[in-house]
Amino acid sequence: xxxxxxxGLALVAAALAAIAATASGGAAATNSITVWLQVDAQAANWxxxxxxxxxxxxxxxxxxxxxxxxxxxxxxxxxFDATLAGGNAPDVxxxxxxxxxxYMAAGAFQDITSDRGSFAxxxxxxxxxxxxGRYGGKLYGxxxxxxxxxxxxxxDLFKKANIKVPTSLAEFTAAARKLGRQQGDRAFSPxxxxxxxxxxxxxxxxxxxxxxxxxxxxxxxxxxxSPKAIAGLxxxxxxxxxxxxxxxxxxxxxxxxxxVYAQGNAGSMVGPGWFSCCVGDKYKPLTAQFVMPSRIKGxxxxxxxxxxxxxVPIGANKSLGADWIKAYTSNQSMTSLxxxxxxxxxxxxxxxxxxxxxxxxxWFVPTAKNWVNVENGNILRNMLAQILTGKLSVRQAAQSASxxxxxxxxAS
Amino acid sequence: xxxxxxxxxxxxxxxxxxxxxxxxxxxxLRRVGSAAVPYLLVAPVVIAIAAVLGYPLYKLVTLSFQxxxxxxxxxRKGEWVGLDNFRSxxxxxxxxxxxxxxxxxxxxxxxxxxxxxxxxxxxxVRLSTPVRVLLTTGLVLAWSMPVVVAVQVWIWMTNFQNxxxxxxxxxxxxGDYFQHDWYATTFSKLAMVTLLIVWGALPFVVLSLYAGLSxxxxxxxxxxxxxxxxxxxVFRDVTYPVLKPILYILTSLSIIWDFGVFxxxxxxxxxxxxxxxxxxxxxxxxIEGYGHSDFGxxxxxxxxxxxxVALLSVFxxxxxxxxxxxx
Numbered sequence: 126x127x128x129x130x131x132x133g134l135a136l137v138a139a140a141l142a143a144i145a146a147t148a149s150g151g152a153a154a155t156n157s158i159t160v161w162l163q164v165d166a167q168a169a170n171w172x173x174x175x176x177x178x179x180x181x182x183x184x185x186x187x188x189x190x191x192x193x194x195x196x197x198x199x200x201x202x203x204x205f206d207a208t209l210a211g212g213n214a215p216d217v218x219x220x221x222x223x224x225x226x227x228y229m230a231a232g233a234f235q236d237i238t239s240d241r242g243s244f245a246x247x248x249x250x251x252x253x254x255x256x257x258g259r260y261g262g263k264l265y266g267x268x269x270x271x272x273x274x275x276x277x278x279x280x281d282l283f284k285k286a287n288i289k290v291p292t293s294l295a296e297f298t299a300a301a302r303k304l305g306r307q308q309g310d311r312a313f314s315p316x317x318x319x320x321x322x323x324x325x326x327x328x329x330x331x332x333x334x335x336x337x338x339x340x341x342x343x344x345x346x347x348x349x350x351s352p353k354a355i356a357g358l359x360x361x362x363x364x365x366x367x368x369x370x371x372x373x374x375x376x377x378x379x380x381x382x383x384x385v386y387a388q389g390n391a392g393s394m395v396g397p398g399w400f401s402c403c404v405g406d407k408y409k410p411l412t413a414q415f416v417m418p419s420r421i422k423g424x425x426x427x428x429x430x431x432x433x434x435x436x437v438p439i440g441a442n443k444s445l446g447a448d449w450i451k452a453y454t455s456n457q458s459m460t461s462l463x464x465x466x467x468x469x470x471x472x473x474x475x476x477x478x479x480x481x482x483x484x485x486x487x488w489f490v491p492t493a494k495n496w497v498n499v500e501n502g503n504i505l506r507n508m509l510a511q512i513l514t515g516k517l518s519v520r521q522a523a524q525s526a527s528x529x530x531x532x533x534x535x536a537s
Numbered sequence: 538x539x540x541x542x543x544x545x546x547x548x549x550x551x552x553x554x555x556x557x558x559x560x561x562x563x564x565x566l567r568r569v570g571s572a573a574v575p576y577l578l579v580a581p582v583v584i585a586i587a588a589v590l591g592y593p594l595y596k597l598v599t600l601s602f603q604x605x606x607x608x609x610x611x612x613r614k615g616e617w618v619g620l621d622n623f624r625s626x627x628x629x630x631x632x633x634x635x636x637x638x639x640x641x642x643x644x645x646x647x648x649x650x651x652x653x654x655x656x657x658x659x660x661x662v663r664l665s666t667p668v669r670v671l672l673t674t675g676l677v678l679a680w681s682m683p684v685v686v687a688v689q690v691w692i693w694m695t696n697f698q699n700x701x702x703x704x705x706x707x708x709x710x711x712g713d714y715f716q717h718d719w720y721a722t723t724f725s726k727l728a729m730v731t732l733l734i735v736w737g738a739l740p741f742v743v744l745s746l747y748a749g750l751s752x753x754x755x756x757x758x759x760x761x762x763x764x765x766x767x768x769x770x771v772f773r774d775v776t777y778p779v780l781k782p783i784l785y786i787l788t789s790l791s792i793i794w795d796f797g798v799f800x801x802x803x804x805x806x807x808x809x810x811x812x813x814x815x816x817x818x819x820x821x822x823x824i825e826g827y828g829h830s831d832f833g834x835x836x837x838x839x840x841x842x843x844x845x846v847a848l849l850s851v852f853x854x855x856x857x858x859x860x861x862x863x864x
Contacts, residue, residue: 203827209611227830231607311715312698321809372697372718376809380698390698439611501828503812510810514721529813 157190158216158445161205163433164195174461178453185448205438209233214438216446219269222257222432223490223500229260230494234436235443238264245456246471253430253489254470266434267450268470270462273483274324274417274428276316277386277400278393281411282308290415293422294332294364301368304392311370317382317391318365320373320513321506324429325395329364330357331427331488332419338491338530345493345534347527349508350520358519360420362512373513376506397431398480399466416483430487432468493534504529601840605833615833622837631813631821632838639796639818642727646795649735651788654742661747673744680740688804691733695719720806723815730802734795742787749783750776782860789853793846799823818842
């Protein structure tokens, strides 16, 4: 309660302090470079790959220290903004693929188009990732790795209910109903889905041939109110109501779906492939994964392909930064990343695992510079909550969200 | 006000005692010196305030007249756009919706805080010592809890699936609260924030009012009840006039605090649930300024907000000065 009034003002003051701190220039000392990776890469089986890349880099640049700093997804952009304002941005930064466009449009990264050929596998980079690193015909981000979304399920429960891995949405829905009846527990979700998990909900939109927004002669237009998108949103609502007992207004981190699963309250869950890590010792041997089926039998449903790219910020040492990226995205590095369950940045290394099959058919958010504002304004989540709680009809909610998206994407 | 010229008065009073022009000069010097002392004494405070408040404020105002987004942040150079930011904010219905919502929210929060606070303070006076110590300790503990920790505890208690609140209500037979969603609607979200804020604000209000109540002369209360005054009458004509200045200060401070609430609203509703339907002023500025990296527009909203809070403060300061004069 104490510092409440000042709260907002303090934020502004902090912004000003950040802006005012236009101290020493960015030209980093050439005896070290700073690399920002996400904490994911700090995992015990991942960090050796980073270390190996550092060693390879240092063989070419003896005496140049690599200072790897681990960041969290929640606040790395705010920190990055502050370093941009202060002129001490890192030499290499890992960016989420949905975060790239805004920063490329603002001129936060150095153009590395001329280096393209020298990055390993640059002719076979994954389309979804490579698209996120291009803006205005120039290359700013090198694909790093991707993460697809799959269904993680309890083999024992499926067996007990005599359910086979579903090959269509209709089959999956029927299976969910059967599982629910069999468990007869009010807290049990046959398929745990957080109500406002927009990554999953939009997959239904794309599965029905809809899109979130389109660019028509230079202007963005929200397209969620189109008949195809509405069919997709309706399919999502029906599937959610049949399969999930999760809160209709919460997101996919409160609680974490794998925590619900580990408590025995879920027959399956939808999310990134690594969800299988955290299902608890009891269910670990009883867990397997499959690709989310489409409404068309035998097809996968297009999934959201998350992923990261590596970029060289403005003011950084471009040649050293690019060289470090080359070392870290080498064929050997990618092979190691794949061996710990990530999807490599190139189709040439893509195998036939469930994640890799799920990655083959994917969708990506509109590449508009203001897209991030749609995300942090929670326009899609709000729409989903309105649809699931019945506050608005699918058509009303979609129309209002679509209008909002148009105005946000076209704002200057 | 009347006390400030005191040193000069003393110096003037000393004058008639001195005779002759030769003795005047040192006296004048002393007069100048003694006039400067108060200013020298306040100088450090003025300089400190100018540095930590004045400069950021100056930057804030200049920022509000510039286009300052991510590209400008990278170039470290804004573009002067005059009143564009203000025009865009004042023409945005989200701003007006948020303002109205924040005013209603503040009114409800302050009313609840003050009424409950007063009732609890009156209760505190009538309690036996052990119970009073127990209650006071509880209040102080609630007061000393960091806001972020308190929010986290509230999130756990009201959790949809495993929250103790749903469990307790269901077990006590109040109703079927199995998987009740306390954050289902905009109204319920803001109601939860209100509960948390009133809970956090009560200790300060209760303890201040309790201190004020100890100033009510006991013999007056006794005399009034011997004269046959009802307890409501005693409160209205004896207790209330004594408490009035304290109630006034607390209400004014609560209005300013609740109008600018950010932490509780942002964390309890959650980063993934705040949206145009439930923005309060603090959250709105944060999303517009930081979320959208539109620092110029965020600054414009802050300036408008600052003006509103300043208006409230002027009202409060004037009332305080007047009260002091009549006292």
